[in-house]
Amino acid sequence: MRRAAVTCALVVLALGALFVVRPFVAAQRDYPASVPSPAALANAEVVPLAPGSPACFSHAVIEQHSEQARFKLYSPEGPAGPLRVTLRGEGYDAAAEVPAGTPDNTLVSVFVPAPPTDIPLRVCIANEGERDVALFASADRTRSRSTAVVDGEDTGRSIWFSFYEPRSRAITERIPATVDRMTVFRPAWVSEPLLWALLALLVVGMPAGVVWAYVRALREDERAAPVEVDVNARRSRWRRFVDGP
Numbered sequence: 315m316r317r318a319a320v321t322c323a324l325v326v327l328a329l330g331a332l333f334v335v336r337p338f339v340a341a342q343r344d345y346p347a348s349v350p351s352p353a354a355l356a357n358a359e360v361v362p363l364a365p366g367s368p369a370c371f372s373h374a375v376i377e378q379h380s381e382q383a384r385f386k387l388y389s390p391e392g393p394a395g396p397l398r399v400t401l402r403g404e405g406y407d408a409a410a411e412v413p414a415g416t417p418d419n420t421l422v423s424v425f426v427p428a429p430p431t432d433i434p435l436r437v438c439i440a441n442e443g444e445r446d447v448a449l450f451a452s453a454d455r456t457r458s459r460s461t462a463v464v465d466g467e468d469t470g471r472s473i474w475f476s477f478y479e480p481r482s483r484a485i486t487e488r489i490p491a492t493v494d495r496m497t498v499f500r501p502a503w504v505s506e507p508l509l510w511a512l513l514a515l516l517v518v519g520m521p522a523g524v525v526w527a528y529v530r531a532l533r534e535d536e537r538a539a540p541v542e543v544d545v546n547a548r549r550s551r552w553r554r555f556v557d558g559p
Contacts (some may be wrong), residue, residue, distance in 0.1 A: 319528075319532055320525065320528065320529055320532070322487035323525060323528050324525065325452075326470075326526070327521055327524070331521075338357075338485075339484060339485045340485075340486070341484065341485075341526065342480060342482035342483065342484060343482055343483065343484070343485070344482055345379075345478065345479045345482075345483055345488060346377055346476050346477065346478050346479075347376075347377050347380040347381075347477040347478055347479050348376065348377050348380060348476070348477045349476040349477075350371075350373065350374035350375060350437075350458060350460050350472075350475050350476065350477075351371070351451075351452065351456075351458040351460070351472035351473055351474055351475045351476070352452070352456050352474070352476070353386075353450070353452065353456065354450075354452040354453070354454050354456050354474075355454055355455065355456055357454060358450050358451075358452075358455075359450070359451045359452060359453045360388045360448035360450055360451055360471075361448060361449045361450060361451045361462045361469050361471050361473055362438075362446065362448050362464065363397075363439065363441045363446070363447050363448050363449055363464075364441060364446045364549055365441050365442070365443060365444060365445075365446070366440075367441070367464055367465050368438045368439060368440035368464070369438070369449060369462045369463070369464050369469075369473060370436060370438040370439075370462065370463050370464075371436070371460040371461060371462045371463065371472065371473060371475075372434070372435075372436045372437075372460060373434055373458075373459055373460045374401075374434070374435045374436070374437045374460055374475060375432055375433065375434050375435070376401065376403070376406070376426070376428075376429055376432070376433055376477055377429070377431075377432045377477070378428055378429060378430060378431060378432070379428065379479050379491065380426065380429070380477035380478070380479070381425060381426060381427070381428050381477075381478070381479065382424070382425060382426065382478040382479070382480060383399060383401070383410070383423070383424050383425050383426045383437075383475070383476075383477055383478075384421055384422065384423045384424075384475070384476050384477075384478055385420065385421075385422055385439065385449055385450075385473060385475045385476075386407060386419070386420070386421050386449065386450040386474050387416055387418070387419070387420050387421075387447060387448075387449065387450075388418065388419070388447060388448040388449060388450055389416065389417070389418040389447040390418050390446075391445060391446075392445065393414075393415045393416060393417055394412075394416045394417075394441070394443060394445065394447045395414045395416065395441065395442060395443010395444055395445055395447075396411065396413055396414045396442045396443055397411070397412035397416070397422070397439060397440065397441060397442060397443075398411055398412070398439070398440045398442055399411075399412065399424055399437065399440075400437070400440075401426060401435045401436075401437050402435060402436050402464050403433040403434055403435040404433060404434075404437065405429075405433065406426055406429050406433045408426050409533075410424035410425060410426060410477070410543075411424075412424060414443060415532070423554070425480075426477070428480075434518065437460075439473070441481050445539070449462075449473045449474070450473060450474045451469070451472055451473045452471060452472050452474065453470060453471045456472075457470075457472045457475065458472040459472075459528040459549045460472050460473075460475070472493065486487065489513075492556075493506055493509045493510060493513070494506065496509055497509065537541075
């Protein structure tokens with residue numbers, strides 16, 4: 315009985331790993347490389363982007379996995395004109411063009427070359443068209459230190475801006491980079507070997523622990539089950555003769 319129950323449990327775990335866990339970890343996802351300024355939690359603000367008045371901000375760190383820059387455009391009066399994005403830092407100088415015709419509320423994505431290492435940048439987004447547009451920004455608690463400056467004045471708002479990896483990836487492809495990042499700003503004993511060991515315990519130890527707990531519960535149930543006693547086997551022959559069957 316116990317063996318059949320354990321076999322069923324192992325089959326369920328194997329099917330779950332095959333049809334639930336495997337598709338989840340193998341699914342292709344968009345991964346941000348770094349997010350200098352996240353989107354607002356509640357109320358969205360905008361930074362005006364008039365022709366000839368670029369919006370610039372500093373402290374935007376680009377890292378070696380970054381090959382896309384993304385921001386969100388506000389253009390309620392119609393498709394925007396062409397935009398130009400420039401990124402400059404120590405040993406890094408790049409520019410990207412956004413062609414005219416981008417609709418309102420569009421998440422704009424432009425290619426940027428990946429740097430050899432992490433570099434803080436100054437980013438400028440210029441409107442090269444004839445119509446005023448704006449960029450979505452944050453002024454709530456998600457506002458970063460990279461506040462936008464327009465015509466020399468600090469707007470007090472941080473433009474939603476992020477760097478992304480060039481293509482979608484599965485979770486399994488990102489595990490080494492994730493483990494590496496988990497050691498940043500941690501004590502020296504929080505090392506990569508320790509994190510890899512913990513990951514192995516999670517992958518192997520959790521299913522093993524579930525099976526062990528299930529087997530132990532079955533054993534306890536068997537011990538607690540009532541035992542049938544043959545009363546006749548405990549009576550003497552004389553007593554059985556006197557009392558009858």
